[in-house]
Amino acid sequence: MPEDQAAWLDQLRTGDESAVRDMVRAYGGALIRFLGGMTGNAADAEDLAQEAFLRVVSHISEFRGEASLKTYLFKIAHNLALNHLSSARQRYEVLPDELPDRPSPEPAPLQAVSDEEEARRLRDTLVHLPSQQRAVVMLRTWEDLSFKEIAQTMSLAEGTVKAHYFFALRNLRRMMEAPHDPR
Amino acid sequence: MTHDEALRHGVAGGPLPQEAQAHLNACPDCAAELEALRAIERRLSRSAPRVQEVDLLPGRVLARVRRSRPRGWAMPSAAALALAVGLWAAWLSRPGERPASTPPAELASASAVLDISGGTDTTADLLGAYETEAASLGTAPPEALKGFLSATEDGG
Known part of the structure; x- marks a missing residue:
């Protein structure tokens, strides 16, 4: 990825395929990871990532550069993910009051599991968050976006993003920390 | 300031507002919860999954980009080629005018008919244009067409 975003955008606007390839290499993994977390499905995540890149290329002339290209990509990806969840009726909405009674996917306490096992437990648990909270957490902790960038990505006020977080x-x-359901 | 407001400031990063800091100093429950939330935050940062097979993504995206391009940009060269072939075929069908192997000077150069290049290297231009377009569409010019155009060039 070129240091100068403007130069890179110029290349994309001229239809330079090497610039498209560089963009996908730079952000493809992050986009698939985010979309996988949103949809819970690896195949859907890659399809939506392809669609997000395609839309960026198709509409690059409309991109004014108010936000970074990364933020712009995540914004498109987030919208695609919401549409996907809505159309598939796959929203994982959980009322906070229900959470203490909800069994976590794995029974072992955090201290007793390996790092990888703990990471897997956390990822599995993320699925049970409301979609907006899930998106904020992934963008903040996985992709290291600032709250301001997340607000731009999700078209929310920065204070709202912090509350979701x-x-x-x-x-x-x-x-x-919920006790394991022995069923 | 409420407990939740103080905690919200606490996990948002950056300098804490004085009021939030005062609350956290005075409320051990909030201080303990903030530490627990920060621990979850640290664990989350280490939980990002590795994405596999991302190497194939650039090629797949580029294929979709090429398919999505408006086809209009490619049509002039295709239309020019089709028109040239049509005119050439029409000329060949004219009875008794000229031998089929000798195209008329005004039609030997498709560029003269089509006014697309004005050069004398029309066959090469047309074939080159076709190949450029075909490459963008992922196809190659048929050998029959290459042969036809070469024969035309030789005859001109």
């Missing part, structure tokens, strides 16, 4: 962390903590 707080409630997401609290919900995750409750879910992770």
Whole structure:
């Protein structure tokens, strides 16, 4: 990825395929990871990532550069993910009050599991968050976006994003500490 | 400031507002919860999954980009080629005018008819244009067409 975003955008606007390839290499993994977390399905994640890149290329002339290209890509990806979840009726909405009674996917306490196992537990638990909280957590902790960038990505006020983040962390903590259902 | 407001400031990063700091100093429950939330945050940062097979993504995206391009940009060369072939075929069908192997000077150069290049290297131009377009569409010019155009060039 060129250091100078403007130069890179110029290349994309001229239809330079090497610039498209560089963009996909730079952000493809992050986009698939984010979309996988949103949809819960690897194949859907790649399809939606392809669609996001295609839309960026198709509409690059409309991109004014107010936000970074990365933020622009995540914004498109986020919208695609929401549309996908809506059309498939796959929203994982969980009322916070229900969380303490909801069994976590794995029974072992955090301290007793390996790092990889703990990471897998967290990812599995993320699925149970409301979609907006899930998106904020992934963009913040996985992709290292600032709250301002997340706000641009999700078309929300920065304060709203921070509130989603707080409630997401609290919900995750409750879910992770919930006693295992022996069923 | 409420407990949740203080905690929200606490996990948002950056300098804490004085009021939030005062609340956290005075409320051990909030201080403990903030530490637990920050621990979850640290664990989340280490939980990002590795994405596999991303190497194939650039090629797949580029294929879709090429398919999505408006076809209009490619049509002039295709239309020019089709028109040239049509005119050439029409000329060949004219009875008794000229031997089939000798195209008329005004039609030997398709560029003269089509006014697309004005050069004398029309066959090469047309074949080159066709090949450029075909490459963008992922196809190659048929050998029969290459042969036809070469024969035309030789005859001109």
